[in-house]
Amino acid sequence: MKILVAVKRVIDYNVKPRVKSDGTGVELANVKMSMNPFDEIALEQAVREKEAGRASEVVAVSVGPQAAQETLRTALAVGADRAILVTTDDEIEPLSVAKVLKAVVDSEKPDMVFLGKQAIDDDSNQTGQMLAALLGWGQATFASKLELKDGEAIVTREVDGGLQTIAVKLPAVLTVDLRLNEPRYASLPNIMKARKKPIEQKTLSEFNISSQPRLKILKVEEPQARKAGVKVKNVAELVEKLKNDAGVL
Ligand code: AMP
DSSP, X not given: OEEEEEOOEEEOTTSOOXXXXXXXXXXXXXXXXXXXXXXXXXXXXXXXXXXXXXXXXXXXXXEEOTTHHHHHHHXXXXXXXXXXXXXXXXXOOHHHHHHHHHHHHHHHOOSEEEEESOOTTTOOOOHHHHHHHXXXXXXXXXXXXXXXXXXXXXXXXXXXXXXXXXXXXXXEEEEEOGGGOOOOOOOXXXXXXXXXXXXXXXXXXXXXXXXXXXXXXXXXXXXXXXXXXXXXXXXXXXXXXXXXXXXXX
C-alpha cells in the first residue's frame, strides 16, 4: 500500500503573525516558516503505517515556492521515502492544490492520500474534501484514530460534541485532526540521510492548472487588543462586575 501525504509550508505556529500595513494579508518577509502542524500529524501517521508493515511507500507532496523544498526535506527526515515538489510562486487556493494533488494521484496511484484537516495560514479546511470529490473517492475527515484492515480504513472522527466511527473503502482520502498522534522530531542521522533522498520537481504549468485566484481578500485585521484586567476584593464584587460591567451574568 502506498500513501501520499500533502504537506504545506506555512508560517510557523509559534510566530505571531503581523498584518501588512495595507491590510491585504499577513507579513511573510523574514518570517520563520515550517510544515503545517496538521500535516506533521498526517506524515507521522503515514510513517507509522509503514513501520507497522501496512504501507510500503510514503511519498510527500508539496505545492509552493522553491523554499518548500525545506519542508519536504523535513518530511524525508521524518520518514517519507521520496518527495514531489510542484513549484509556483503564486498564492494558490485549495481548489488548485486539490487539482494538482489529483494529477499526482493519477500518476502515482496511491491507495490513500493523507492531508491535514486545515492549513493554519488560510484555515480553509477544503483541500482534502475537494480532492476526494475530484477523485471520486471516499473520504474520512477530522480523523483522531485510524485502523487499516482488509482494504478498509476504520476511522474515528472528531465531530461536534463527540466521536463518530466510520469505515471507508480504499482508495480513500484521510484528513487528520490534532489528537491522532504526537509527531516525532527528526533525528540528526535521519536529517543527514534525508539529504540523499530524491525530491522530484515539477511546475504548476506542466499540469496545465491555473493558479488564477477565485477569491479576493478584501481585508485582514489584527484581533482587538486585550483590555487590561482589574483586581477585585471579593466574590461579591466579582459577581457585581460580571453582572453590571461585563454583562455576562
Ligand atoms: P486547507 O484546505 O488549505 O485548509 O488545507 C488542508 C490540507 O491540504 C493541508 O493540511 C495540507 O495537507 C493540504 N494542502 C493545502 N495546501 C497545500 C499545498 N500548497 N501543498 C501541499 N499540501 C497542501
